[in-house]
Amino acid sequence: MEFTDVIKSRRSIRRFSDREVEDEKIKQILECGRLAPSWANKQCWSFIIVRDKEKIESLSQAAGMINSWLKKVPIIIVACGDPKLSGIRSGIEYFMVDVAIAMEHFILAAANLGLGSCWVGSFDENRIKEVLEIPNNMRVVAITPIGYPVKKAGIKENITRFIVQSKKRKPLNEIVHYDRW
Ligand SMILES: Cc1cc2nc3c(=O)[nH]c(=O)nc-3n(C[C@H](O)[C@H](O)[C@H](O)COP(=O)(O)O)c2cc1C
Numbered sequence: 001m002e003f004t005d006v007i008k009s010r011r012s013i014r015r016f017s018d019r020e021v022e023d024e025k026i027k028q029i030l031e032c033g034r035l036a037p038s039w040a041n042k043q044c045w046s047f048i049i050v051r052d053k054e055k056i057e058s059l060s061q062a063a064g065m066i067n068s069w070l071k072k073v074p075i076i077i078v079a080c081g082d083p084k085l086s087g088i089r090s091g092i093e094y095f096m097v098d099v100a101i102a103m104e105h106f107i108l109a110a111a112n113l114g115l116g117s118c119w120v121g122s123f124d125e126n127r128i129k130e131v132l133e134i135p136n137n138m139r140v141v142a143i144t145p146i147g148y149p150v151k152k153a154g155i156k157e158n159i160t161r162f163i164v165q166s167k168k169r170k171p172l173n174e175i176v177h178y179d180r181w
Contacts, residue, residue: 013116
């Protein structure tokens with residue numbers, strides 16, 4: 001796909017088909033994350049690919065009622081960062097930024113391969129760390145399902161999209177300043 005078409009076609013997907021995701025495609029997605037830029041190129045990230053159904057169910061519970069649709073997804077990528085490996089500027093911990101960039105690479109790579117994803121940032125981090133035996137020094141930054149989207153969105157998905165007005169974006173003249181604020 002043309003790069004801007006990938007950007008324009010991507011949307012959060014919360015309902016997936018049973019079609020199995022090819023290992024090769026997961027590899028391609030991971031490779032795109034691996035190439036992301038990071039603070040001093042420290043690459044403070046680690047990613048866990050979860051296919052185990054029981055673990056997916058537990059992760060869904062850790063992400064709360066609002067994300068209960070996660071229990072039916074085929075794969076979840078859990079993106080973690082090591083704060084000590086990244087930097088801090090004016091109190092801002094850059095491991096969040098580093099991992100977020102890699103995560104967005106995953107999401108766009110998935111869209112390019114015809115796969116759906118959805119950034120999920122609302123979860124009980126300690127519960128996820130427990131379920132996946134993630135070491136204490138690591139922080140869980142975000143999770144995303146990966147799978148083939150079904151053509152028709154589910155009711156829950158449509159409600160979420162309506163509540164967050166997910167198609168809406170601010171116009172450029174509201175968010176861009178030239179030469180001064
Ligand atoms: C940091 C972050 C956290 C998010 N957390 C959730 C979440 O917990 N559950 C969910 O369903 N969507 C979540 N989203 C998805 C947003 O709701 C979605 O990206 C936004 O509404 C725009 O819709 P679109 O992705 O379809 O363009 C999150 C997105 C971001 C960037």
